[in-house]
Amino acid sequence: MTTTDFTTSVPFREVTDRNGRLYRIGETDRDVMGRPRWTMVLFPWMGMLGISSSEYAFTSAEDTLHEAHLWSSGHIFWLMGVWVFFQAAVAFPAGQLRESGRLPARYAMFLGAFGTILGYLSLAYAPHVIVAYIGFGMFSGIGAGLVYATCVNMVGKWYPERKGGKTGLVNGGFAYGSVPFVFLFTSYMDLSNYKGVLVFVGVICCATVAVAGWFFKDPPKNWWPAHVDPLRASDDPRIQRALQKNPPAVRQYTPREAARTPVLWMMWFCLLCTAGINIFGIAMQVPFGKEMGFAGGIVATAMSLKAIVNGTGRGVIGWISDRYGRRNTLIIVCVVLGTAQFGVFVSGDMGSMPFFLFCSMVSGFGGGAIFPLFAAMTADFFGENNNASNYGMVYSSKLISGLVGSGVGAIVVGAWGYGGAFALAGGIGLGSAVLASFLKAPGRPKSRPIVPNPQPLGDETA
Numbered sequence: 001m002t003t004t005d006f007t008t009s010v011p012f013r014e015v016t017d018r019n020g021r022l023y024r025i026g027e028t029d030r031d032v033m034g035r036p037r038w039t040m041v042l043f044p045w046m047g048m049l050g051i052s053s054s055e056y057a058f059t060s061a062e063d064t065l066h067e068a069h070l071w072s073s074g075h076i077f078w079l080m081g082v083w084v085f086f087q088a089a090v091a092f093p094a095g096q097l098r099e100s101g102r103l104p105a106r107y108a109m110f111l112g113a114f115g116t117i118l119g120y121l122s123l124a125y126a127p128h129v130i131v132a133y134i135g136f137g138m139f140s141g142i143g144a145g146l147v148y149a150t151c152v153n154m155v156g157k158w159y160p161e162r163k164g165g166k167t168g169l170v171n172g173g174f175a176y177g178s179v180p181f182v183f184l185f186t187s188y189m190d191l192s193n194y195k196g197v198l199v200f201v202g203v204i205c206c207a208t209v210a211v212a213g214w215f216f217k218d219p220p221k222n223w224w225p226a227h228v229d230p231l232r233a234s235d236d237p238r239i240q241r242a243l244q245k246n247p248p249a250v251r252q253y254t255p256r257e258a259a260r261t262p263v264l265w266m267m268w269f270c271l272l273c274t275a276g277i278n279i280f281g282i283a284m285q286v287p288f289g290k291e292m293g294f295a296g297g298i299v300a301t302a303m304s305l306k307a308i309v310n311g312t313g314r315g316v317i318g319w320i321s322d323r324y325g326r327r328n329t330l331i332i333v334c335v336v337l338g339t340a341q342f343g344v345f346v347s348g349d350m351g352s353m354p355f356f357l358f359c360s361m362v363s364g365f366g367g368g369a370i371f372p373l374f375a376a377m378t379a380d381f382f383g384e385n386n387n388a389s390n391y392g393m394v395y396s397s398k399l400i401s402g403l404v405g406s407g408v409g410a411i412v413v414g415a416w417g418y419g420g421a422f423a424l425a426g427g428i429g430l431g432s433a434v435l436a437s438f439l440k441a442p443g444r445p446k447s448r449p450i451v452p453n454p455q456p457l458g459d460e461t462a
Contacts, residue, residue, distance in 0.1 A: 014222070015231060019250040019443075021383075023230040024222040029158065033217045037158045037225075041166050043212040044151035047109060048173030050208035051116060051144040053201060054083060054136075055174075055282065057181035057307075062287070064185070064194050065123065075129050077410045079137050083119075084279060084402025086141030087148065091395040094149045095388030096255070108150045109213020113206045115143015120202025124195040147209055148174065149395075150216065152372075153388040156379040157219050161228045162242040163379060164326065168318020168372035175368050176311030182304045221385050222252070238322075245325040246376070250443040252383035258390045261442040263381065266435060270334075271374050272397035273432045277337055277425045278367030279405030281306070281344070288418050289356065292348035302360040309361040310368030317369035318376065326377045330436045333373065337366030338429020345422035366429070381441045 012026035029037035062076050071079075097103035122135020155170050156163045181201060189197045224230050230248070234240040258264050289302060321329040343359035378391040412421045 017231055021248065021251045022222050023224040024220055025224050025230065026226055027220070027223065028226045029219075031226075032219055032223070039215065040154055040158045040217070041170060043215045044154050044170045045173045046212035047112070047147050047151045047209050048170055049177030050205045050212065051112065051147045052174045052177035052307075052311075053181040053205060054116065054119060054140055054144055055080070055087070055178070057178040057185055058083070060182045061123075061185040061189060061194075061198075064189050064191065068191055068194050069126065069129065069132075071129050071132075074410060079129075079132060080279075080282075081403045081405075082133055082137030083141040083144070084405075085399050086138050087145040088396055088398030088402060090142045090145030091149045091398075092255075092389060092392030094146050095153070095386075095390075095392035098150065098153075098388045099386055105150050105154065105216035105218055106213050108146045109209055109216060112143040112145075112147035112150070113209040113213065115139045115141075115146070116209055117202045117206035119143070120198045120205070124198040124202075147213075149388055149392060150213075152375050153391060154216065154218070156376065156387055157223070157384050160224060160248065160379070160384050161230075161234075161239055162322055163318075164242070164246065164322035164372070164376045165315060165319035167376045168321075168369075169315040171318070171372040171375065172311035172314035172368065174311070174371075175307045175314065175364070178307050179304045182307060242322040245323065246321070246380045247441070247444070249379070249381055249383040249441065252385040253381075253390065253442075254386055255389040255393060258382045258386070259393060263439055263442055264390070264393060266439060267374060267377065267381075267394050268397045270330075270432050270435045270439070271370065271394055272401045273428050273435075274334060274337060274367070274370040275398050276401035276405040277341065277429050278310075278370065279402055280421070280425050281341070281363050281367055282405075284410075284413065284418070284421070288344075288348055291418070292351065292356075302357050305357060306360045306364030306367075308364075310364035313365035314368045314372045317365075318372045321373055321376065326373055326380060327436060327439050330370070330373045330377070330439070331433050333366050333369045334429055334433035334436055336362060337370070338426045338431075338433065340366055341422045341426035341429060345419055349419070377439070 010027050010031040012024055015023050015025060017023070029035070033040075058080055065071055065076060094103065094108060098105065098108060119136040119140020122132050122140075126132040126135065151170055151173075152167060155166045159166045184197065184201070228234055228236075228239060234243065253261075317329060317333060340359055340363035344356070344363055347355035347359045374394055375391055378394055379387045382390045412424065416424075
């Protein structure tokens with residue numbers, strides 16, 4: 001049946017596949033928002049750049065913050081843990097507000113921009129560490145969570161047929177956007193200028209998020225690109241391969257329905273483990289490198305390379321997962337992430353700078369690649385309509401992994417030393433690979449083809 005949406009005035013059809021999944025076809029990206037959909041990769045990518053420094057560059061400012069405010073290293077690690085806690089905690093409620101229409105994407109981004117500037121102001125002027133916990137840990141974390149959830153899920157909605165590479169590219173902005181700030185905090189910021197530097201960084205990041213957010217727009221529910229027939233094999237081999245390796249969800253799962261499937265909670269636990277390893281590496285690599293005798297410049301370089309590879313690896317791994325399957329790619333990434341933890345410690349213990357830099361990059365690659373894989377996999381398993389909420393549930397595991405990777409990681413280092421801590425992290429990574437092998441899309445009968453069925457368009461419904 002053909003109908004017209006009053007928001008676009010463009011006729012569209014709603015068709016169903018053999019699983020009963022509904023697709024809205026006939027409208028192009030320009031029909032819906034007046035510009036090509038690649039802009040909804042560019043602007044979310046910019047938004048992720050704007051929040052990246054809060055997590056990936058924060059520990060590079062440890063020495064200056066310690067001297068300026070007399071905060072202990074424990075406080076600084078827990079500040080990061082609290083930030084990660086709130087950044088993850090807001091994902092699910094933000095998804096619910098977004099999908100109900102009560103929080104448009106543009107306003108979510110503006111709130112995120114405000115939280116970003118508030119966090120840097122609190123680091124610069126906090127009279128007591130409690131103010132920093134509230135301003136940076138809570139408000140900046142909530143702001144970053146709003147931006148993260150909005151940006152990552154926006155891409156999957158606009159690219160439902162080939163989301164892996166695009167999601168990875170946007171997700172990568174969350175890491176390599178921090179690179180200039182790692183060097184700024186490590187090599188330039190000191191007691192004489194830290195307030196000005198922190199305010200400057202806050203303003204730049206806030207403006208980046210706000211400008212990007214101004215252009216955000218969601219597609220209609222169930223939207224499918226007009227040039228890709230969801231009921232027939234595509235003539236484009238790239239699209240066809242992506243749909244074969246990562247077939248669309250059998251239907252659009254609500255958060256309640258998704259929560260009833262065991263696979264969602266298996267994904268939750270797998271992300272908890274791998275994200276905890278990633279955050280542990282971010283928090284501990286700078287102090288570990290310094291304790292091993294590497295110069296500050298070398299440690300900053302290692303951290304920057306980690307962030308660069310962490311970010312670019314997200315885009316590359318997303319593209320790879322489109323070609324070879326999300327689950328298979330995740331298994332390999334978990335093995336790489338776990339193995340790299342042993343390498344980071346061994347290289348530092350040996351005092352081998354080249355090996356240390358290499359292992360740092362490999363660890364960054366594995367730590368970054370997990371996030372776009374889970375974001376795309378959630379949409380593959382449960383559909384795009386409620387992906388902000390469904391991925392918010394999966395991503396909520398970072399509530400725990402942030403505290404474990406940063407705060408508890410510092411405790412483990414104190415009790416077992418760096419060797420024991422990195423060995424534990426490596427073992428958890430390898431165990432995650434085993435768990436990832438059991439992740440399968442719910443509701444898809446094994447006897448049916450995994451490609452969109454090539455039945456005629458006569459199987460349409462209103």
